[in-house]
Amino acid sequence: MNISKEQLDELNAVVTVDIAKADYSDKVEKILKDYRKTANIPGFRKGHVPMGFVKKQYGKAVLVDEVNKLLQDALNKYLTEEKLDVLGNPLPKEQEDFNWDADDYSFQFELGLAPDFEVNINGKEAITHYKIVPTEEMIDNQVTTMQKQYGKLIAKDAAEAGDVLSGTFANEEEAIENTTTVELDKIKGKKNLDKFIGAKVGDVITVKTKGLFEDDHDLIAALKIDHDKAHDLNIEVTFTVTEVNTQELAELDQELFDKLYGPGTVKTVSELKDKIKADAERQFEQQSDQQLLNAVTESMLENTKFELPAEFLKKWIQVTGENALSEDEAKDEYEKSEKGLRYQLIEGKIINENNLQVTFDELKAFAKDLIKSQMAQFGQMSPEDKELEDIAARILSNQDEVKRISEQLMSQKMLTFYKENAKLKTKEVTFDEFVKEVYK
Structure with a gap:
């Protein structure tokens, strides 16, 4: 077997693999002999199939299979030993006059080679590395969220700004019926908020979904619909009030601090x-x-x-x-x-x-x-x-x-x-x- 490389340019090459009969003949012969011993072919006793018949029936397939295995192993070994950094995989070149009935074979493969280059991380300008810091408003809002989380709800007769209403959103045509709670602080716009202010248990409020909440994700949760459906959804829904509560915030004391971060941490x-x-x-x-x-x-x-x-x-x-x-x-x-x-x-x-x-x-x-x-x-x-x-x-x-x-x-x-x-x-x-x- 002989392998040679023709360098076409810095990025392209052709590898030629020449395989002689001596490279594969013993292996092919052994496989065919083993097959002759074990083959069950109608008309012949097991182990007594004529070798000529075995070669005629299966010789070409065994030959092609063994040459391809030999070729692939030799090519992979060559690329490794020569330390060729290839992109993709070698591509076999078409050979119109290729003849499997010959004794010796020559195969050619196109190679795409990785380029040689130096990495330049930096341009003329320095790259901006942002340090994101929370605002005081963001921190205060998180404190309030924690107080709400560990606070308690107190029932009341009629809703006021900042209260929490429990109830069911519904729209029969869109098959929407979801029981949830609504924090009035999250309602968007005075027109929408006014519909909830003063609401009592048993009241039915009708609102449009478009622009109902400050955050569209709140609409997804409130109606229990998927994101795609919520996008630009503009329908009327009813909200039947079952509870009206005011949120009593937890005290900012050691008990709350310990619940949040463990004893004595804060x-x-x-x-x-x-x-x-x-x-x-x-x-x-x-x-x-x-x-x-x-x-x-x-x-x-x-x-x-x-x-x-x-x-x-x-x-x-x-x-x-x-x-x-x-x-x-x-x-x-x-x-x-x-x-x-x-x-x-x-x-x-x-x-x-x-x-x-x-x-x-x-x-x-x-x-x-x-x-x-x-x-x-x-x-x-x-x-x-x-x-x-x-x-x-x-x-x-x-x-x-x-x-x-x-x-x-x-x-x-x-x-x-x-x-x-x-x-x-x-x-x-x-x-x-x-x-x-x-x-x-």
């Missing part, structure tokens, strides 16, 4: 607000970090220039999918995926050059941290390490979970790398300012 209103602020900043950090990942990605794509073997990749896309594509369809698919492919190459180069690969020990430790975080949400603050080990082992036995957690960990590693190496400028903003600047 002792004053000022400490409570500091805690809320810190928790909010941690939550905002996830959004800020995701924005930073996006910004650095765009910067690298803009500032790291290299060519791709475009024609090879279009051809590869055309023939390797579940369904064959036309040239125009393959071109469209390539244009859609080109940006993602460029980023994969850039990210792969960063990972390899900076030893950022995910190890199994890192993956297991990361999985255990995720498990601890989830258990803490259900009040299990100090799980045993053996319990964490057992749960992590179960999770990591699932390949889909391994892939998902590996991607999370790699994203975290890349984020840390960017924070340490990219040219950043920190900008402190409120959440509303962040949304306005980033999502415009």
